[in-house]
Amino acid sequence: MRLPLLALTLVAAPALAESPLPALIAEYETGPAYIFQNDGRYGPTGTAYEADDLNQKSNLYRSQRIALEARLGERHGLILLWAPFDITTRTTLAKDIDFRGTVFPTGTVVDSRYLFEGYRASYLYRLINGERFTWELGASVQIRNALVDLSAVDGSRYTKESDIGVVGAFKTRLRYTLPSRVWTGLEADALSTFGLLGNTTGGIYDVALTLGVPLDAKGDVSAYARLRLLGGGADVKRRDIYNWGNFGFALVGVQADLVSLVERGLREE
Template sequence: MGRICGCAWVALALLAAARLSPGAPGAEEQKFFVEFEAGPAWQARNDVRIPNSDAGTKFSLRDLQGTGPFAAPRVTIFVKLAPKHEIGFLAAPLSIKAAGSLDRPVEFAGASFPEGPGVEAVYRFNSYRATYRYRVWQGERWTWKLGVTGKIRDARIELRSGDTVAVDDNLGFVPLVHLDGVCRLGERWRLDVNADGLGAPQGRAIDLALKARYEFSPNWSASAGYRMLEGGADVDKVYTFAWVHYAVAGIRFGF
């Protein structure tokens, strides 16, 4: 955790240094926007071991639940405080519930599950974030913003088979580095690059998106592209690592 916080302070130092970066005079941006995004998500990896010791069995939630697709909506709001300063808020729920078969006996969260079918699994990974970002560069084509994000992670893994139920809940705070880039491809077309992420010896978290966006009017635009969510933790209590791919489409309103 100390190393994670240290990386966050490095990001703040970069923000302070960014005041020296050039900007294009007279450039106009929206003071507010809200974006709704949704699309199917697929699990490429979802490995679990709780507890992370001989008392727990490592198994694959992806193999138990299937790869998908699963519904994955999110909503993002950003407000401009000053010409180069913005704050934003995001809600990105992800909940997967499906039944399948275990290929071997599993010890999970203090309960024993036999090999075989009829095991229901719930994987929840809801993300709520607040972001501050600063515009570090604005040129003819590219605009770049750098910031810091505070993320509340609301996670839950549940296995159920007959009368046997085991649950592991995890609610925690994660600091992340934020990066946002927009490339002007033409009069109305934009390429959006957006990421929140940070890594440490105990684990990592990466949320990365690449989307093409078309501006219908000064207020409305629509986008489509690819998003990935990857990360997890390897600590004494838990081992969890997931990799989820998204095909996303969104609609944005701003002024």
């Protein structure tokens, strides 16, 4: 462990040695994802289709996330997150699919790409800041980079729907730490428009249950296992767009407090 700590010290010490932040927590997770639902319809004459129609339920897909959390005093926290999800499947269509006026006939071999990439910033206020239990409330803003396309393998047809949008959500996080420093956490982002925004109906949710195990005596570095449910979508009538999806993730990850690691590295020099 000494060599990685020394390398981290050399790289990060100039920026973090004098940092006023109590903690700067980096996190990475990865694992398989499964598509429970992915319904779509695009264009005024578009065909409604499901995940099975594009062979999206036949496999698991690798997923990953990277997050950085700055603790701003005892009560405040700011989290930056990158959450990509990009899959491509191939199938022989069992029915005609009209996608934005381009018709892919039954029997066409098609590649389908589904990209849903999120860049999210969250603020959390710690309502309860106990020795073992913490509870935080706040809000998130996410930039959504989305793309859905269909292409015939023989090159005869291609069409797509792409969108960059901004989505907001309420956020909460709970964490309980045992005397052994083993911890469990529940984190959720969620919002629904309830049909209040003109002729657009939509919603999002992102819920994760985590079990963490410390990798050092102070608990500055932890490995964890996490189950995540992610879903949402929108029915935007003015653009003739409908998409709704629900995805499940089984993840492993690691998180580390960079401030504590750098301070420890400096003490060991």
